[in-house]
Amino acid sequence: MTITFIGGGNMATALIGGLVARGRPERDFRVVEPSAEQRRRLAARFPAAVLLPATDAGAVAGSALVVLAVKPQSMREAALALAPHLAAASGLAILTIAAGIRRADLAHWLGSPVPIIRAMPNTPALIGKGITGLYAAPDVAADELALAAEVLEAAGEVIRVDRESMLDAITGVSGSGPAYVFYFLEACEEAARDLGFAGADARRLAYATFSGAIALAQASAEAPAVLRAQVTSKGGTTERGIAAMDAAGVKAAIVAGVKAAAQRAQELGDAFGSGA
Numbered sequence: 001m002t003i004t005f006i007g008g009g010n011m012a013t014a015l016i017g018g019l020v021a022r023g024r025p026e027r028d029f030r031v032v033e034p035s036a037e038q039r040r041r042l043a044a045r046f047p048a049a050v051l052l053p054a055t056d057a058g059a060v061a062g063s064a065l066v067v068l069a070v071k072p073q074s075m076r077e078a079a080l081a082l083a084p085h086l087a088a089a090s091g092l093a094i095l096t097i098a099a100g101i102r103r104a105d106l107a108h109w110l111g112s113p114v115p116i117i118r119a120m121p122n123t124p125a126l127i128g129k130g131i132t133g134l135y136a137a138p139d140v141a142a143d144e145l146a147l148a149a150e151v152l153e154a155a156g157e158v159i160r161v162d163r164e165s166m167l168d169a170i171t172g173v174s175g176s177g178p179a180y181v182f183y184f185l186e187a188c189e190e191a192a193r194d195l196g197f198a199g200a201d202a203r204r205l206a207y208a209t210f211s212g213a214i215a216l217a218q219a220s221a222e223a224p225a226v227l228r229a230q231v232t233s234k235g236g237t238t239e240r241g242i243a244a245m246d247a248a249g250v251k252a253a254i255v256a257g258v259k260a261a262a263q264r265a266q267e268l269g270d271a272f273g274s275g276a
């Protein structure tokens with residue numbers, strides 16, 4: 001079964017790499033990638049994949065799924081180049097992973113009634129540890145949805161949402177989420193340095209604390225609030241630390257920050273749409 005990628009950059013490379021590692025043969029993949037240098041990189045990594053410099057009829061003929069993996073600002077151009085070849089290519093579905101580009105705008109550029117599945121991955125997808133929000137409208141067949149989910153699962157977990165607008169929420173929570181975690185790590189590292197640790201040790205303490213706590217939470221059936229209560233003894237150090245964070249409004253600020261990011265995702269979607 002052939003899968004075509006339009007755009008052969010970081011995300012396409014990660015997804016194809018994940019799918020090949022899970023047993024899909026390289027020859028199943030066609031990749032449209034205008035950059036000769038990037039095509040050379042792809043050829044070195046996936047020697048049996050078909051690499052094309054531009055979208056033509058051969059790029060999509062017989063393909064079951066076309067994955068649009070270009071930057072949002074290149075999406076209109078990529079979709080317009082794909083449009084003339086869709087009418088002849090029956091039985092294919094489109095999967096878009098571009099942040100902020102809505103199905104209605106994509107459908108408008110493509111000009112054909114083709115099923116469109118929209119997904120929002122996050123950067124850990126590049127190492128197979130992402131979480132991707134997925135929205136498929138009712139016109140998407142079960143086998144098309146299953147293939148799209150298989151492609152996305154090559155980059156980590158997939159969470160399905162039942163309204164396209166929820167992808168803006170996904171963007172606010174998990175799309176921008178890795179940056180919130182890095183922000184927390186920055187703060188922990190800074191505090192450890194202030195308390196006298198050298199740079200490398202300060203970072204080690206921050207990273208190991210974070211990854212250890214995540215592993216513990218995932219291994220436990222308890223909610224994070226319960227786990228936190230379990231390590232917060234009365235009159236102790238954790239209680240004092242959490243009280244200082246509560247007094248500074250840290251939790252409320254994180255909730256507000258995530259919501260602000262989701263709001264920005266909606267605004268950016270509106271802005272891309274108005275450029276249609």
Ligand SMILES: NC(=O)c1ccc[n+]([C@@H]2O[C@H](COP(=O)([O-])OP(=O)(O)OC[C@H]3O[C@@H](n4cnc5c(N)ncnc54)[C@H](OP(=O)(O)O)[C@@H]3O)[C@@H](O)[C@H]2O)c1
Pocket residue numbers: 006007008009010011012032033034035038069070071072074077078081097098099120121122123124125126
């Ligand atoms: N990377 C992430 O962690 C991440 C996370 C969430 C969502 N996404 C989404 O995933 C998409 C791809 O991201 P990426 O990081 O893989 O970007 P990328 O590395 O820049 O890859 C995009 C590739 O598409 C090529 N391209 C540009 N215009 C094209 C066209 N008209 N037809 C065919 N190929 C074209 C680009 O070539 P040139 O360089 O020559 O322009 C580039 O090689 C983006 O929409 C992004 O929003 C990425």
